[in-house]
Amino acid sequence: MIRPRRSAKPRGASGARQRLTDRFAGYLHHHRQSCSDSLIRLAASPIQSLMTVMVIAIALALPAALHTLVNNLGMLAGDIDIEARMSLFLRQDAGDDDVRLLLESLESRSDLTEVTFIDSDQALADFRRSSGLDDLLVLLDGNPLPATILVRPNRELGNQPDSLEKLAGELAEHPLVDDISADTTWLRKLQAAVAMGREFAMILGAALALGVLLIIGNTIRLAIENRRDEITVVKLVGGTDSYVRRPFLYTGFWFGFSGALAAWLLVWLGIALLADSALQLAALYESRFQLQGPGLDTFLVLVSAGSILGLGGAWLAVRQHANAIEPE
Amino acid sequence: MIRFENVSKRYPGGQEALSQLSFHLAPGEFAFLTGHSGAGKSTLLKLIMLMERPTSGQLLINGKNLNRLHSSQVPYYRRRVGVVFQSHQLLFDRTVYDNVALPLQIMGHPQADIGRRVRAALDKVGLLGREQQNPINLSTGEQQRVGIARAVVHKPRILLADEPTGNLDPALSAEVMALFREFSEVGVTVLIATHDIALIEPLGCRRLHLHHGRMSETGP
Ligand SMILES: Nc1ncnc2c1ncn2[C@@H]1O[C@H](COP(=O)(O)OP(=O)(O)O)[C@@H](O)[C@H]1O
Ligand SMILES: [Mg+2]
Numbered sequence: 001m002i003r004p005r006r007s008a009k010p011r012g013a014s015g016a017r018q019r020l021t022d023r024f025a026g027y028l029h030h031h032r033q034s035c036s037d038s039l040i041r042l043a044a045s046p047i048q049s050l051m052t053v054m055v056i057a058i059a060l061a062l063p064a065a066l067h068t069l070v071n072n073l074g075m076l077a078g079d080i081d082i083e084a085r086m087s088l089f090l091r092q093d094a095g096d097d098d099v100r101l102l103l104e105s106l107e108s109r110s111d112l113t114e115v116t117f118i119d120s121d122q123a124l125a126d127f128r129r130s131s132g133l134d135d136l137l138v139l140l141d142g143n144p145l146p147a148t149i150l151v152r153p154n155r156e157l158g159n160q161p162d163s164l165e166k167l168a169g170e171l172a173e174h175p176l177v178d179d180i181s182a183d184t185t186w187l188r189k190l191q192a193a194v195a196m197g198r199e200f201a202m203i204l205g206a207a208l209a210l211g212v213l214l215i216i217g218n219t220i221r222l223a224i225e226n227r228r229d230e231i232t233v234v235k236l237v238g239g240t241d242s243y244v245r246r247p248f249l250y251t252g253f254w255f256g257f258s259g260a261l262a263a264w265l266l267v268w269l270g271i272a273l274l275a276d277s278a279l280q281l282a283a284l285y286e287s288r289f290q291l292q293g294p295g296l297d298t299f300l301v302l303v304s305a306g307s308i309l310g311l312g313g314a315w316l317a318v319r320q321h322a323n324a325i326e327p328e
Numbered sequence: 329m330i331r332f333e334n335v336s337k338r339y340p341g342g343q344e345a346l347s348q349l350s351f352h353l354a355p356g357e358f359a360f361l362t363g364h365s366g367a368g369k370s371t372l373l374k375l376i377m378l379m380e381r382p383t384s385g386q387l388l389i390n391g392k393n394l395n396r397l398h399s400s401q402v403p404y405y406r407r408r409v410g411v412v413f414q415s416h417q418l419l420f421d422r423t424v425y426d427n428v429a430l431p432l433q434i435m436g437h438p439q440a441d442i443g444r445r446v447r448a449a450l451d452k453v454g455l456l457g458r459e460q461q462n463p464i465n466l467s468t469g470e471q472q473r474v475g476i477a478r479a480v481v482h483k484p485r486i487l488l489a490d491e492p493t494g495n496l497d498p499a500l501s502a503e504v505m506a507l508f509r510e511f512s513e514v515g516v517t518v519l520i521a522t523h524d525i526a527l528i529e530p531l532g533c534r535r536l537h538l539h540h541g542r543m544s545e546t547g548p
Contacts, residue, residue: 025438236411
């Protein structure tokens with residue numbers, strides 16, 4: 001049906017609009033009120049609230065701390081001077097000019113940061129010095145050690161065993177290169193450990209998230225039970241389910257949010273306590289590595305996960321318990 | 329305004345609380361619902377509030393069939409009915425003002441409007457100036473009147489009361505009844521359940537009488 005335009009009654013139309021904005025203002029007012037009321041209620045029983053928040057905080061802090069530690073391990077792997085260096089052993093019959101050309105082409109590569117040539121005499125001298133096998137070496141007829149080029153891949157490449165091996169394969173193909181040593185096993189092991197740590201942090205996080213959901217759900221269930229009379233009256237005078245839900249959803253949100261903030265502080269505290277011993281450990285590896293606290297990304301993930309879990313747990317509890325309360 | 333057509337109500341596992349009720353209350357009408365304890369008075373009021381659903385029959389409010397009302401619409405329907413019940417009355421964790429303001433807050437009225445209406449309702453029941461008190465500090469009669477103020481603050485079309493004078497002495501009871509009469513005079517349909525025949529006899533109003541769930545009527 002087409003409704004005729006009510007141009008004859010502009011006051012009526014503006015009145016209706018006024019009512020709508022009034023309603024929206026009332027709706028916003030209830031949001032503000034539920035938001036602050038739920039905080040005031042939490043503050044009214046501080047010990048109980050604090051205990052709940054701490055339980056949530058610990059549950060959230062465990063995976064966050066693990067994640068932070070694993071991240072640090074990953075950074076450590078990049079920082080320590082791991083043997084990403086490669087040795088190119090040259091053929092005995094390599095001519096000086098050819099070697100010089102090879103050196104020049106290696107130096108011009110952007111994926112290598114350091115190219116050092118060690119001729120066979122120097123290699124022998126080095127070996128003599130480090131091994132102490134002087135007596136044995138004199139027995140040898142001539143110099144068995146090949147001339148060697150040491151190259152160091154750039155940092156980006158140094159963290160990727162696959163690329164390293166590809167590079168090694170490429171360099172080995174050069175006619176002057178007899179053999180190449182590029183040991184990436186150590187790097188692979190470390191990276192596998194870091195990946196496993198990340199995965200474990202995820203699984204732990206998922207399990208503990210479920211725990212947080214249940215803790216908040218149960219806390220909200222008790223809050224609903226405590227306010228049964230109020231819910232009954234509200235429903236009797238025409239309160240909708242969403243009106244009844246609102247304060248509890250805010251309570252859940254505050255629990256999750258403050259639990260996440262506290263979790264973040266806990267992780268910081270833990271890292272700060274470990275920082276000194278980490279510094280000593282790093283010194284042993286001649287690294288200037290410093291333990292990093294949880295970053296901004298961890299903070300954002302923690303806070304949004306906490307808030308969502310808080311809302312979700314409250315929502316589950318409200319759906320199950322508050323909706324069922326009917327005046328009788 | 330309120331029309332019952334062959335309404336029956338049977339509680340699960342019980343006998344019929346109401347059998348084949350048919351009656352009509354016109355807009356602005358004032359009627360008492362009488363009967364012995366267990367006659368079905370509260371059940372009848374609960375049907376109107378949609379706190380219970382009829383087992384059979386039709387209930388029409390302002391021409392609308394309540395059987396066809398979706399449960400999501402129930403809150404909006406309830407906002408057009410004011411109700412004074414014996415149990416779950418006032419909330420003792422907030423002031424008289426906040427108790428009376430509750431229906432308006434739920435409906436999303438502007439704050440200034442709420443203040444004006446709450447004071448008007450409290451004035452009507454003679455409790456102006458007690459807004460900031462906790463209802464727990466009021467006498468039973470005063471609490472009852474706060475309940476009435478909350479039931480009428482949003483100007484409902486229908487006002488229901490279940491034994492509203494149950495705890496009051498005769499003088500206060502007469503006062504409360506006079507108050508309900510005033511509401512019907514401004515067009516509110518009023519239905520009051522009571523077993524206090526002595527109180528209502530002299531008022532000579534329409535009486536719907538229940539006896540074991542069956543209705544007989546006495547005119548004014
Ligand atoms: N929730 C209920 N479940 C089962 N039976 C009920 C329930 N409420 C009331 N009844 C029964 O219905 C009948 C009418 O009760 P009620 O409407 O409370 O009477 P009144 O208010 O007139 O005293 C009584 O027999 C009572 O036992
Ligand atoms: Mg009763």
